[in-house]
Amino acid sequence: xxDRQALRRDYEVMQAALARRGEAVVAEGSAWACLRGxxxxxxxxxSESETLQAERNRVSKQIGMKKKQGEDxxxxxxxxxxxxxxxKELDSLTRDxxxxxxxxxxxxxxxxxxxxxxxxxxxxxxxxxRWGEPRSDEVPPHWEIGAALGILDFDAGAKLAGSxxxxxxxxxxxxxxxxxxxxxxxxxxxxxxxxxxxxxxxxRKTMTGTGQLPKFEEDLYKLEGEDAFLIPxxxxxxxxxxxxxxxxxxxxxxxxxxxxxCFRREAGSAGRDMRxxxxxxxxxxxxxxxxxxxxxxxxxxxxLISHAEAVLQILELPYRVLSLCAGDVGFSAQQTFDLExxxxxxxxxxxxxxxxxFGQFQGRRAGIRYRDENGKPQPVATLNGSGxxxxxxxxxxxxxxxQADGSITIPKALQPYMGGMTTIQPR
RNA sequence: GGAGAGAUGUCUGAGUGGUUUAAGGAGCACGCUUGGAAAGCGUGUGUAUGUGAAAAUGUACCGAGGGUUCGAACCCCUCUCUCUCCGCCA
Numbered sequence: 458x459x460d461r462q463a464l465r466r467d468y469e470v471m472q473a474a475l476a477r478r479g480e481a482v483v484a485e486g487s488a489w490a491c492l493r494g495x496x497x498x499x500x501x502x503x504s505e506s507e508t509l510q511a512e513r514n515r516v517s518k519q520i521g522m523k524k525k526q527g528e529d530x531x532x533x534x535x536x537x538x539x540x541x542x543x544x545k546e547l548d549s550l551t552r553d554x555x556x557x558x559x560x561x562x563x564x565x566x567x568x569x570x571x572x573x574x575x576x577x578x579x580x581x582x583x584x585x586x587r588w589g590e591p592r593s594d595e596v597p598p599h600w601e602i603g604a605a606l607g608i609l610d611f612d613a614g615a616k617l618a619g620s621x622x623x624x625x626x627x628x629x630x631x632x633x634x635x636x637x638x639x640x641x642x643x644x645x646x647x648x649x650x651x652x653x654x655x656x657x658x659x660x661r662k663t664m665t666g667t668g669q670l671p672k673f674e675e676d677l678y679k680l681e682g683e684d685a686f687l688i689p690x691x692x693x694x695x696x697x698x699x700x701x702x703x704x705x706x707x708x709x710x711x712x713x714x715x716x717x718x719c720f721r722r723e724a725g726s727a728g729r730d731m732r733x734x735x736x737x738x739x740x741x742x743x744x745x746x747x748x749x750x751x752x753x754x755x756x757x758x759x760x761l762i763s764h765a766e767a768v769l770q771i772l773e774l775p776y777r778v779l780s781l782c783a784g785d786v787g788f789s790a791q792q793t794f795d796l797e798x799x800x801x802x803x804x805x806x807x808x809x810x811x812x813x814x815f816g817q818f819q820g821r822r823a824g825i826r827y828r829d830e831n832g833k834p835q836p837v838a839t840l841n842g843s844g845x846x847x848x849x850x851x852x853x854x855x856x857x858x859x860q861a862d863g864s865i866t867i868p869k870a871l872q873p874y875m876g877g878m879t880t881i882q883p884r
Numbered sequence: 885g886g887a888g889a890g891a892u893g894u895c896u897g898a899g900u901g902g903u904u905u906a907a908g909g910a911g912c913a914c915g916c917u918u919g920g921a922a923a924g925c926g927u928g929u930g931u932a933u934g935u936g937a938a939a940a941u942g943u944a945c946c947g948a949g950g951g952u953u954c955g956a957a958c959c960c961c962u963c964u965c966u967c968u969c970c971g972c973c974a
Protein backbone atom coordinates (compact mmCIF):
# COMPACT_ATOMS: atom_id res chain seq x y z
CA UNK A 458 0.00 0.00 0.00
CA UNK A 459 1.33 3.39 -0.90
CA ASP A 460 1.62 6.15 1.65
CA ARG A 461 -1.35 8.45 1.79
CA GLN A 462 0.70 11.51 2.66
CA ALA A 463 3.05 10.77 -0.19
CA LEU A 464 0.09 10.51 -2.51
CA ARG A 465 -0.58 14.21 -1.97
CA ARG A 466 3.05 15.27 -1.67
CA ASP A 467 4.71 13.31 -4.48
CA TYR A 468 1.89 12.59 -6.86
CA GLU A 469 3.86 13.07 -10.08
CA VAL A 470 6.88 11.10 -8.89
CA MET A 471 4.68 8.23 -7.85
CA GLN A 472 2.74 8.30 -11.07
CA ALA A 473 5.95 8.09 -13.07
CA ALA A 474 7.20 5.14 -11.01
CA LEU A 475 3.88 3.36 -11.46
CA ALA A 476 3.68 4.04 -15.18
CA ARG A 477 6.93 2.13 -15.67
CA ARG A 478 4.98 -1.04 -14.96
CA GLY A 479 2.82 -0.29 -17.98
CA GLU A 480 0.56 2.54 -18.96
CA ALA A 481 -2.53 0.56 -17.97
CA VAL A 482 -1.61 0.98 -14.31
CA VAL A 483 -2.13 4.74 -14.48
CA ALA A 484 -4.56 4.93 -17.40
CA GLU A 485 -7.83 6.80 -17.20
CA GLY A 486 -10.37 4.84 -15.17
CA SER A 487 -7.65 2.94 -13.27
CA ALA A 488 -7.64 2.83 -9.50
CA TRP A 489 -4.69 5.17 -9.56
CA ALA A 490 -6.46 7.72 -11.73
CA CYS A 491 -9.42 7.80 -9.33
CA LEU A 492 -7.37 7.78 -6.18
CA ARG A 493 -6.69 11.46 -5.66
CA GLY A 494 -10.35 12.41 -6.19
CA UNK A 495 -11.48 9.72 -3.77
CA UNK A 496 -8.99 10.92 -1.19
CA UNK A 497 -10.16 14.52 -1.55
CA UNK A 498 -13.80 13.54 -1.38
CA UNK A 499 -13.29 11.37 1.64
CA UNK A 500 -11.41 13.99 3.60
CA UNK A 501 -13.96 16.67 2.85
CA UNK A 502 -16.85 14.51 4.01
CA UNK A 503 -14.97 13.45 7.08
CA SER A 504 -14.12 16.98 8.07
CA GLU A 505 -17.76 18.01 7.71
CA SER A 506 -18.93 14.99 9.61
CA GLU A 507 -16.49 15.61 12.44
CA THR A 508 -17.64 19.17 12.90
CA LEU A 509 -21.18 17.91 13.42
CA GLN A 510 -20.02 15.16 15.73
CA ALA A 511 -18.19 17.69 17.86
CA GLU A 512 -21.40 19.68 18.15
CA ARG A 513 -23.36 16.57 19.07
CA ASN A 514 -20.88 15.58 21.72
CA ARG A 515 -20.98 19.04 23.22
CA VAL A 516 -24.77 19.25 23.44
CA SER A 517 -25.13 15.69 24.68
CA LYS A 518 -22.82 16.49 27.52
CA GLN A 519 -24.92 19.54 28.41
CA ILE A 520 -28.06 17.43 28.45
CA GLY A 521 -26.38 15.02 30.75
CA MET A 522 -25.38 17.75 33.17
CA LYS A 523 -28.84 19.35 33.18
CA LYS A 524 -30.50 16.01 33.80
CA LYS A 525 -28.27 15.37 36.69
CA GLN A 526 -29.30 18.65 38.25
CA GLY A 527 -32.96 17.97 37.53
CA GLU A 528 -33.29 20.75 34.97
CA ASP A 529 -35.41 20.54 31.87
CA UNK A 530 -33.54 19.72 28.67
CA UNK A 531 -36.35 18.92 26.24
CA UNK A 532 -35.44 21.87 24.00
CA UNK A 533 -31.90 20.62 23.54
CA UNK A 534 -33.08 17.08 23.00
CA UNK A 535 -35.49 18.15 20.29
CA UNK A 536 -32.78 20.11 18.50
CA UNK A 537 -30.42 17.18 18.81
CA UNK A 538 -32.94 14.92 17.15
CA UNK A 539 -32.46 16.63 13.80
CA UNK A 540 -28.74 17.17 14.28
CA UNK A 541 -28.27 13.54 15.13
CA UNK A 542 -30.07 12.54 11.96
CA UNK A 543 -27.69 14.61 9.89
CA UNK A 544 -24.68 13.22 11.73
CA LYS A 545 -25.76 9.71 10.88
CA GLU A 546 -26.39 10.54 7.27
CA LEU A 547 -23.04 12.21 6.86
CA ASP A 548 -21.30 9.48 8.79
CA SER A 549 -22.63 6.85 6.47
CA LEU A 550 -21.54 8.89 3.44
CA THR A 551 -18.11 9.27 4.97
CA ARG A 552 -17.85 5.56 5.55
CA ASP A 553 -18.74 4.83 1.95
CA UNK A 554 -16.17 7.33 0.75
CA UNK A 555 -13.56 5.86 3.05
CA UNK A 556 -14.33 2.37 1.77
CA UNK A 557 -14.11 3.50 -1.84
CA UNK A 558 -10.77 5.11 -1.18
CA UNK A 559 -9.21 2.15 0.60
CA UNK A 560 -10.58 -0.21 -2.00
CA UNK A 561 -8.80 1.77 -4.71
CA UNK A 562 -5.70 2.08 -2.56
CA UNK A 563 -5.41 -1.70 -2.25
CA UNK A 564 -5.45 -2.00 -6.05
CA UNK A 565 -2.37 0.19 -6.53
CA UNK A 566 0.88 -1.73 -7.03
CA UNK A 567 4.14 -0.76 -5.38
CA UNK A 568 5.96 2.05 -7.20
CA UNK A 569 9.22 0.67 -8.59
CA UNK A 570 12.70 1.63 -7.51
CA UNK A 571 14.71 3.67 -10.00
CA UNK A 572 17.26 0.89 -10.29
CA UNK A 573 14.69 -1.48 -11.82
CA UNK A 574 15.53 -1.80 -15.53
CA UNK A 575 12.97 -0.70 -18.11
CA UNK A 576 11.10 -3.33 -20.06
CA UNK A 577 7.73 -4.95 -20.54
CA UNK A 578 8.26 -8.69 -20.08
CA UNK A 579 10.78 -11.37 -19.18
CA UNK A 580 12.68 -10.83 -22.43
CA UNK A 581 13.81 -7.49 -21.02
CA UNK A 582 15.20 -8.87 -17.76
CA UNK A 583 18.89 -8.14 -17.22
CA UNK A 584 21.34 -10.93 -16.47
CA UNK A 585 23.72 -9.79 -13.73
CA UNK A 586 26.02 -12.77 -13.29
CA ARG A 587 26.45 -16.52 -13.72
CA TRP A 588 27.85 -19.14 -11.42
CA GLY A 589 29.05 -22.66 -12.28
CA GLU A 590 29.71 -24.54 -15.50
CA PRO A 591 26.48 -25.60 -17.18
CA ARG A 592 26.75 -29.03 -18.78
CA SER A 593 26.02 -28.98 -22.47
CA ASP A 594 25.61 -32.68 -23.28
CA GLU A 595 22.24 -34.24 -24.05
CA VAL A 596 20.20 -34.94 -20.94
CA PRO A 597 16.66 -36.31 -21.05
CA PRO A 598 13.92 -34.26 -19.36
CA HIS A 599 13.41 -35.02 -15.70
CA TRP A 600 10.05 -36.68 -16.31
CA GLU A 601 11.77 -39.29 -18.46
CA ILE A 602 14.63 -39.70 -16.01
CA GLY A 603 12.21 -40.01 -13.10
CA ALA A 604 9.91 -42.43 -14.91
CA ALA A 605 12.84 -44.64 -15.91
CA LEU A 606 14.03 -44.73 -12.30
CA GLY A 607 10.49 -45.39 -11.10
CA ILE A 608 10.58 -42.45 -8.72
CA LEU A 609 8.30 -39.84 -10.38
CA ASP A 610 4.70 -40.92 -10.99
CA PHE A 611 2.72 -38.34 -12.94
CA ASP A 612 -0.15 -40.74 -13.73
CA ALA A 613 -0.71 -41.33 -10.05
CA GLY A 614 -0.76 -37.59 -9.40
CA ALA A 615 -3.30 -37.08 -12.15
CA LYS A 616 -5.46 -39.93 -10.89
CA LEU A 617 -5.48 -38.69 -7.31
CA ALA A 618 -5.92 -35.00 -7.95
CA GLY A 619 -5.68 -33.95 -11.60
CA SER A 620 -3.15 -32.32 -13.85
CA UNK A 621 -0.15 -30.54 -12.33
CA UNK A 622 0.11 -32.99 -9.42
CA UNK A 623 2.88 -35.52 -9.01
CA UNK A 624 3.55 -38.49 -6.77
CA UNK A 625 7.13 -39.03 -5.62
CA UNK A 626 8.33 -42.51 -4.78
CA UNK A 627 11.34 -43.93 -3.02
CA UNK A 628 14.48 -41.92 -3.64
CA UNK A 629 12.58 -38.95 -5.08
CA UNK A 630 10.33 -38.70 -2.02
CA UNK A 631 13.38 -38.89 0.17
CA UNK A 632 15.22 -36.37 -1.97
CA UNK A 633 12.33 -33.94 -1.53
CA UNK A 634 12.62 -34.35 2.22
CA UNK A 635 16.43 -34.17 2.12
CA UNK A 636 16.34 -30.88 0.22
CA UNK A 637 13.93 -29.39 2.74
CA UNK A 638 16.05 -30.44 5.68
CA UNK A 639 19.29 -29.39 4.09
CA UNK A 640 18.06 -25.91 3.21
CA UNK A 641 16.45 -25.26 6.58
CA UNK A 642 19.58 -26.42 8.41
CA UNK A 643 21.74 -24.19 6.23
CA UNK A 644 19.66 -21.09 6.86
CA UNK A 645 19.26 -21.74 10.56
CA UNK A 646 22.80 -22.86 11.37
CA UNK A 647 24.87 -20.82 8.91
CA UNK A 648 22.74 -17.81 8.03
CA UNK A 649 21.19 -17.08 11.40
CA UNK A 650 17.50 -17.41 10.56
CA UNK A 651 14.84 -18.34 13.07
CA UNK A 652 12.83 -21.24 11.75
CA UNK A 653 9.05 -21.01 12.00
CA UNK A 654 6.31 -23.44 11.15
CA UNK A 655 3.04 -21.84 10.17
CA UNK A 656 -0.50 -22.59 8.93
CA UNK A 657 -0.97 -23.32 5.23
CA UNK A 658 -4.49 -21.89 5.41
CA UNK A 659 -4.96 -18.21 6.17
CA UNK A 660 -7.84 -15.75 6.31
CA ARG A 661 -8.66 -12.87 4.00
CA LYS A 662 -7.04 -10.20 6.12
CA THR A 663 -3.73 -12.06 6.15
CA MET A 664 -3.86 -12.55 2.37
CA THR A 665 -4.52 -8.82 1.99
CA GLY A 666 -1.63 -7.86 4.25
CA THR A 667 1.02 -9.15 1.86
CA GLY A 668 -0.84 -8.12 -1.31
CA GLN A 669 -2.26 -11.37 -2.71
CA LEU A 670 -5.73 -9.95 -2.17
CA PRO A 671 -7.91 -8.27 -3.28
CA LYS A 672 -6.46 -8.30 -6.79
CA PHE A 673 -5.39 -11.88 -7.32
CA GLU A 674 -8.11 -13.98 -5.80
CA GLU A 675 -8.43 -16.07 -8.96
CA ASP A 676 -4.86 -17.33 -8.47
CA LEU A 677 -5.69 -18.74 -5.03
CA TYR A 678 -7.45 -21.83 -3.79
CA LYS A 679 -10.35 -20.69 -1.65
CA LEU A 680 -11.93 -22.94 0.94
CA GLU A 681 -15.59 -23.58 0.37
CA GLY A 682 -17.89 -22.08 2.96
CA GLU A 683 -15.10 -20.16 4.65
CA ASP A 684 -13.33 -16.91 3.99
CA ALA A 685 -9.99 -18.69 3.98
CA PHE A 686 -7.40 -19.63 1.40
CA LEU A 687 -4.51 -22.04 0.84
CA ILE A 688 -1.26 -20.11 0.90
CA PRO A 689 0.59 -19.64 -2.40
CA UNK A 690 3.84 -19.01 -0.48
CA UNK A 691 5.07 -18.96 3.10
CA UNK A 692 5.65 -15.24 2.67
CA UNK A 693 1.99 -14.76 3.53
CA UNK A 694 1.75 -16.37 6.98
CA UNK A 695 5.35 -15.61 7.99
CA UNK A 696 5.25 -11.88 7.21
CA UNK A 697 1.82 -11.60 8.79
CA UNK A 698 3.08 -13.08 12.05
CA UNK A 699 3.69 -9.43 12.94
CA UNK A 700 0.45 -8.08 11.54
CA UNK A 701 -0.93 -5.12 13.54
CA UNK A 702 2.09 -4.97 15.83
CA UNK A 703 4.44 -2.16 16.77
CA UNK A 704 7.92 -3.64 17.19
CA UNK A 705 10.80 -2.19 19.16
CA UNK A 706 13.54 -1.10 16.79
CA UNK A 707 16.08 -3.30 18.56
CA UNK A 708 14.33 -6.53 17.51
CA UNK A 709 15.05 -5.67 13.87
CA UNK A 710 16.11 -7.14 11.59
CA UNK A 711 13.86 -10.17 12.03
CA UNK A 712 14.84 -13.04 9.79
CA UNK A 713 12.67 -16.12 9.44
CA UNK A 714 12.90 -19.20 7.32
CA UNK A 715 10.02 -21.56 6.92
CA UNK A 716 9.05 -24.69 5.10
CA UNK A 717 5.50 -24.79 3.78
CA UNK A 718 3.63 -26.42 0.97
CA CYS A 719 2.44 -23.83 -1.56
CA PHE A 720 -0.76 -23.94 -3.57
CA ARG A 721 -1.38 -22.09 -6.81
CA ARG A 722 -4.23 -22.39 -9.25
CA GLU A 723 -1.98 -21.37 -12.16
CA ALA A 724 -5.08 -19.83 -13.70
CA GLY A 725 -3.14 -17.65 -16.14
CA SER A 726 -0.62 -20.22 -17.27
CA ALA A 727 -2.71 -22.83 -19.08
CA GLY A 728 -0.53 -24.89 -21.39
CA ARG A 729 2.79 -23.75 -19.92
CA ASP A 730 5.10 -26.44 -18.56
CA MET A 731 2.36 -29.03 -18.69
CA ARG A 732 4.79 -31.93 -18.52
CA UNK A 733 6.93 -32.67 -15.51
CA UNK A 734 6.96 -30.98 -12.16
CA UNK A 735 8.15 -27.48 -13.00
CA UNK A 736 4.72 -25.94 -12.60
CA UNK A 737 2.56 -27.71 -10.04
CA UNK A 738 -0.61 -26.78 -8.16
CA UNK A 739 1.10 -27.94 -4.97
CA UNK A 740 4.81 -27.66 -4.27
CA UNK A 741 7.16 -27.40 -1.34
CA UNK A 742 9.26 -24.33 -0.72
CA UNK A 743 11.65 -22.96 1.85
CA UNK A 744 11.01 -19.24 2.20
CA UNK A 745 13.24 -16.54 3.65
CA UNK A 746 11.53 -13.49 5.14
CA UNK A 747 13.16 -10.33 6.50
CA UNK A 748 11.57 -7.51 8.47
CA UNK A 749 13.85 -4.54 8.78
CA UNK A 750 14.10 -0.76 8.71
CA UNK A 751 13.80 1.05 5.37
CA UNK A 752 17.41 2.22 5.75
CA UNK A 753 18.68 -1.35 6.06
CA UNK A 754 16.52 -2.85 3.34
CA UNK A 755 19.17 -2.60 0.64
CA UNK A 756 21.84 -4.48 2.58
CA UNK A 757 19.25 -7.00 3.72
CA UNK A 758 18.36 -7.66 0.11
CA UNK A 759 21.98 -8.40 -0.75
CA UNK A 760 22.20 -10.76 2.21
CA LEU A 761 18.96 -12.48 1.28
CA ILE A 762 20.07 -13.10 -2.28
CA SER A 763 23.42 -14.44 -1.12
CA HIS A 764 21.63 -16.85 1.24
CA ALA A 765 19.56 -18.22 -1.62
CA GLU A 766 22.63 -18.42 -3.86
CA ALA A 767 24.50 -20.35 -1.19
CA VAL A 768 22.03 -23.21 -1.53
CA LEU A 769 22.74 -23.58 -5.24
CA GLN A 770 26.48 -23.23 -4.76
CA ILE A 771 26.64 -25.91 -2.10
CA LEU A 772 24.53 -28.19 -4.27
CA GLU A 773 26.86 -27.34 -7.18
CA LEU A 774 24.00 -26.37 -9.44
CA PRO A 775 24.89 -23.77 -12.10
CA TYR A 776 22.69 -20.69 -12.05
CA ARG A 777 22.41 -17.09 -13.07
CA VAL A 778 21.01 -14.00 -11.41
CA LEU A 779 18.54 -11.72 -13.16
CA SER A 780 17.30 -8.28 -12.38
CA LEU A 781 13.63 -8.29 -13.33
CA CYS A 782 12.50 -5.48 -15.60
CA ALA A 783 9.70 -3.07 -14.79
CA GLY A 784 7.01 -5.10 -16.52
CA ASP A 785 7.96 -8.34 -14.80
CA VAL A 786 8.14 -7.22 -11.16
CA GLY A 787 5.17 -8.45 -9.13
CA PHE A 788 2.42 -6.26 -7.70
CA SER A 789 3.76 -5.84 -4.16
CA ALA A 790 7.47 -5.63 -4.91
CA GLN A 791 9.68 -2.58 -5.47
CA GLN A 792 12.36 -4.66 -7.09
CA THR A 793 12.97 -8.35 -7.72
CA PHE A 794 15.99 -10.51 -8.48
CA ASP A 795 15.46 -14.02 -9.79
CA LEU A 796 17.80 -16.95 -9.45
CA GLU A 797 17.59 -19.30 -12.39
CA UNK A 798 19.06 -22.79 -12.29
CA UNK A 799 20.45 -24.57 -15.34
CA UNK A 800 18.22 -27.30 -16.73
CA UNK A 801 20.35 -29.29 -19.21
CA UNK A 802 17.37 -31.02 -20.82
CA UNK A 803 15.94 -27.64 -21.83
CA UNK A 804 19.36 -26.08 -22.33
CA UNK A 805 18.17 -23.02 -20.49
CA UNK A 806 18.03 -21.44 -17.08
CA UNK A 807 14.73 -21.70 -15.20
CA UNK A 808 13.50 -19.74 -12.21
CA UNK A 809 14.16 -21.41 -8.86
CA UNK A 810 14.11 -18.42 -6.53
CA UNK A 811 12.63 -14.97 -6.55
CA UNK A 812 14.03 -12.42 -4.11
CA UNK A 813 12.12 -9.20 -3.65
CA UNK A 814 12.21 -6.06 -1.62
CA PHE A 815 8.89 -4.48 -0.79
CA GLY A 816 9.88 -1.28 0.95
CA GLN A 817 7.15 -0.30 3.41
CA PHE A 818 4.39 -1.45 1.06
CA GLN A 819 3.54 -4.62 2.99
CA GLY A 820 4.38 -3.12 6.37
CA ARG A 821 1.83 -0.41 5.78
CA ARG A 822 -0.73 -2.84 4.42
CA ALA A 823 -0.37 -5.38 7.19
CA GLY A 824 0.05 -2.82 9.98
CA ILE A 825 3.56 -4.00 10.84
CA ARG A 826 5.41 -1.08 12.40
CA TYR A 827 8.48 -0.30 14.47
CA ARG A 828 9.41 2.70 16.58
CA ASP A 829 11.98 4.95 14.97
CA GLU A 830 14.60 7.04 16.85
CA ASN A 831 11.90 9.53 17.80
CA GLY A 832 9.60 6.82 19.10
CA LYS A 833 7.22 7.33 16.19
CA PRO A 834 5.65 4.22 14.68
CA GLN A 835 6.78 3.63 11.09
CA PRO A 836 5.92 0.77 8.75
CA VAL A 837 8.69 -1.84 8.61
CA ALA A 838 10.42 -2.74 5.38
CA THR A 839 9.90 -6.34 4.29
CA LEU A 840 11.83 -8.62 1.97
CA ASN A 841 11.49 -12.21 1.00
CA GLY A 842 12.84 -14.81 -1.31
CA SER A 843 12.71 -18.51 -2.00
CA GLY A 844 15.52 -20.39 -0.49
CA UNK A 845 14.63 -22.43 -2.58
CA UNK A 846 11.67 -23.96 -4.36
CA UNK A 847 12.04 -27.65 -3.50
CA UNK A 848 10.31 -29.27 -6.47
CA UNK A 849 12.28 -27.30 -9.02
CA UNK A 850 15.44 -27.99 -7.08
CA UNK A 851 14.69 -31.70 -7.22
CA UNK A 852 14.31 -31.41 -10.97
CA UNK A 853 17.65 -29.61 -11.16
CA UNK A 854 19.36 -32.29 -9.08
CA UNK A 855 17.94 -35.06 -11.27
CA UNK A 856 18.95 -33.41 -14.52
CA UNK A 857 22.31 -32.01 -13.49
CA UNK A 858 23.26 -35.19 -11.69
CA UNK A 859 22.17 -37.41 -14.57
CA GLN A 860 24.69 -40.01 -15.69
CA ALA A 861 24.85 -41.80 -19.04
CA ASP A 862 23.81 -45.07 -17.40
CA GLY A 863 20.54 -43.50 -16.24
CA SER A 864 21.59 -43.09 -12.63
CA ILE A 865 21.74 -39.83 -10.64
CA THR A 866 24.73 -38.54 -8.71
CA ILE A 867 23.55 -37.03 -5.46
CA PRO A 868 25.29 -33.77 -4.43
CA LYS A 869 27.67 -34.33 -1.52
CA ALA A 870 25.83 -31.98 0.79
CA LEU A 871 22.64 -34.00 0.42
CA GLN A 872 24.14 -37.42 0.95
CA PRO A 873 23.91 -37.32 4.76
CA TYR A 874 20.25 -36.46 4.39
CA MET A 875 19.80 -39.40 2.01
CA GLY A 876 21.02 -41.94 4.50
CA GLY A 877 24.47 -41.97 2.93
CA MET A 878 23.16 -42.70 -0.56
CA THR A 879 25.56 -41.34 -3.21
CA THR A 880 23.62 -42.23 -6.35
CA ILE A 881 20.06 -43.05 -7.33
CA GLN A 882 20.06 -46.30 -9.31
CA PRO A 883 17.27 -47.83 -11.41
CA ARG A 884 15.12 -50.12 -9.33
C1' G B 885 -20.68 -30.42 16.98
C1' G B 886 -23.18 -29.26 22.19
C1' A B 887 -23.19 -26.32 26.93
C1' G B 888 -21.11 -22.40 29.66
C1' A B 889 -17.69 -18.19 30.66
C1' G B 890 -14.98 -14.41 28.65
C1' A B 891 -12.42 -10.38 25.21
C1' U B 892 -11.26 -3.00 28.36
C1' G B 893 -4.73 0.89 27.44
C1' U B 894 2.23 -1.88 27.78
C1' C B 895 0.33 -5.31 31.76
C1' U B 896 -3.23 -6.04 35.75
C1' G B 897 -8.02 -4.56 36.72
C1' A B 898 -12.73 -1.49 37.86
C1' G B 899 -16.60 0.30 35.20
C1' U B 900 -23.97 -2.38 33.37
C1' G B 901 -26.93 4.70 29.78
C1' G B 902 -24.81 11.13 30.99
C1' U B 903 -18.59 15.69 34.43
C1' U B 904 -15.31 8.47 32.08
C1' U B 905 -11.57 13.56 29.59
C1' A B 906 -11.73 4.94 30.87
C1' A B 907 -10.90 4.62 38.17
C1' G B 908 -7.09 2.08 41.04
C1' G B 909 -2.54 -0.65 40.76
C1' A B 910 1.95 -2.26 38.19
C1' G B 911 5.49 -1.09 34.54
C1' C B 912 8.16 2.61 31.84
C1' A B 913 10.26 7.87 31.24
C1' C B 914 11.61 12.40 33.50
C1' G B 915 12.12 15.26 37.97
C1' C B 916 12.49 15.90 43.44
C1' U B 917 14.71 13.49 47.55
C1' U B 918 19.80 10.73 48.66
C1' G B 919 26.84 10.26 49.70
C1' G B 920 24.82 6.42 46.26
C1' A B 921 20.72 3.29 45.78
C1' A B 922 15.98 1.54 47.41
C1' A B 923 11.66 3.46 49.35
C1' G B 924 8.81 7.84 49.06
C1' C B 925 6.82 12.10 46.42
C1' G B 926 5.57 14.75 41.80
C1' U B 927 4.80 14.92 36.49
C1' G B 928 4.15 12.34 32.14
C1' U B 929 3.05 7.86 29.49
C1' G B 930 -1.66 4.63 23.26
C1' U B 931 -3.08 4.34 17.92
C1' A B 932 -5.17 6.48 13.55
C1' U B 933 -6.69 10.71 11.10
C1' G B 934 -7.98 16.09 10.30
C1' U B 935 -6.68 21.54 11.10
C1' G B 936 -2.16 24.33 12.46
C1' A B 937 4.42 27.16 11.30
C1' A B 938 4.21 25.63 16.23
C1' A B 939 1.86 25.45 20.82
C1' A B 940 -2.28 23.31 20.55
C1' U B 941 -6.79 21.20 19.17
C1' G B 942 -11.17 18.31 16.60
C1' U B 943 -12.78 13.25 15.53
C1' A B 944 -12.65 7.94 15.90
C1' C B 945 -10.97 3.61 18.57
C1' C B 946 -12.96 -0.62 25.24
C1' G B 947 -12.48 -8.09 20.02
C1' A B 948 -15.15 -6.88 14.72
C1' G B 949 -19.54 -5.10 12.27
C1' G B 950 -24.51 -3.33 12.56
C1' G B 951 -28.71 -1.32 15.59
C1' U B 952 -31.53 1.39 19.66
C1' U B 953 -30.87 6.44 22.02
C1' C B 954 -30.45 13.46 22.38
C1' G B 955 -26.20 10.52 24.37
C1' A B 956 -23.35 3.64 24.32
C1' A B 957 -17.28 0.47 26.99
C1' C B 958 -22.27 -0.28 29.21
C1' C B 959 -28.67 -2.10 26.11
C1' C B 960 -30.05 -5.27 21.42
C1' C B 961 -28.49 -8.26 16.93
C1' U B 962 -24.70 -10.76 13.94
C1' C B 963 -19.80 -12.46 13.63
C1' U B 964 -14.64 -13.65 15.22
C1' C B 965 -11.38 -15.35 18.76
C1' U B 966 -9.94 -17.33 23.76
C1' C B 967 -10.92 -20.45 28.05
C1' U B 968 -13.67 -24.63 30.71
C1' C B 969 -16.61 -29.11 30.34
C1' C B 970 -18.86 -32.86 27.03
C1' G B 971 -18.68 -35.39 22.19
C1' C B 972 -15.49 -36.71 18.08
C1' C B 973 -10.55 -37.20 16.40
C1' A B 974 -4.34 -37.66 14.47
